[in-house]
Amino acid sequence: MAPSALPAPGTAGPSAGQDAADGRPVVLDRRTGPFGEVVLRRHGALLQIIANGCFLMDTSDGRSERLLVRAALTELTSGSGAARPHPPRLLIGGLGVGFSLAEAAAEPRWGGIDVVEREPAVLDWHRAGPLAAHSGGALTDPRVRVVQADLLAHLHSVRGRYEALCLDIDNGPDWTVTEDNDGLYSPAGLAACRAALTEGGVLVVWSAQPSATFPDLLGDAGFVGVRTEEVSVARGVPDVLFLASRHSATRSA
Template identity: 70%
Template sequence: MTASYETPVVLDRREGPYGEVALRRHGELLQIIANGCFLMDTSDGRSERLLVDAALAALDGRARPHVLIGGLGVGFSLAHAAADPRWGRITVVERESAIIGWHRHGPLAEVTAAALADPRTEIVEADLLAYVNETSTTFDALCLDIDNGPDWTVTEGNDGLYTPPGLASCARVLTPGGVLAVWSARPSPEFEGTLWNVGFQQVRTEEIPVARGVPDVVHLAVRPG
């Protein structure tokens, strides 16, 4: 019996160190579900593309910048970065081995196969906050798409990334003049204030139009030179 396109079909479900993650197909869309909460799907990608493009534009012509993408998700950010020859190295930090596997060997390869084959691309399996606390690598841009943004985290522990210590760690791994770009499901004036308070400059918010409701946004901030 063939499943109806109106009924989501679970393609894979795994228990990981942070709970359950599942990959579903709903019609033509692939969806990632974390602990029963919808995270993202392959319906659009405008937000992810703006996240990457806004960071590159804020770098103001820096040659061959190294970008860290926080969260692999359905892969739109990685695919978009890899399609742009202006980026130098592209490092993606993803803590769920299941999501990495769905891209390397599963259905999400339809989004990222070319990007994963790009010699500029490196995938790191790690918790993002732990990674920026510990790595000795520096980056020209951090593009973070974790959960649903600073005010609405889905996975326990991710809220630490948006605290003053977490943002200080982000600043530590940025080169002088480097850009922090953070996707959010809604604007967060409080988060903007935190960015200013930890020493970032040129803090601003770009809205992403949506069909209805509160717009998605990208928060942008620059580490002082």
């Protein structure tokens, strides 16, 4: 399906800022790609991303998405205090509505910031569409590199590159957007996450709900210091961050 025309950043399209006459959300763009359908719609003041009919995220809050990045930096800087040869390098898995990337770009202590996003439509919505305001121009930050790829494929292509991985591509390890995303949370996928980290690196995974099994899977994959943080939301169960670190087998957890 050909993409619909998008308004330039900072400008309003014909349906921006209002719902349909019956109060329903207004579709701003709808595309079909290799991973299914993605939709950007506006509901009142909110922008929403829908993937394959599943609500993925919106611009209503963003606290937990920002905390995703802050928690990773806190974990890195609260360790042994040993000097690093360079500022920590960050991978953000999933651009989404841009909260995590904007948080990272606003923090001068990060070195290189790679954001991996597989949906061309999402990149377009940030480069020349309504979501540009929410990523705050971060895509033009000289530290930021956009990688248009499947996250798991990218992880398999790197080894020891990042000090931190911040992953937010699903509603959680037990609630994936597409079935093939299950591979990221499998033993092989978590092993790829661990291999992409430097010694002492940190993995943080965002989830819309708790998981009884994921912490054990992280431990089985060789991560240490596994813990969870809950972030309260206006309605429903809290968002959850899963945190874990990579250390060698010879180093004490």
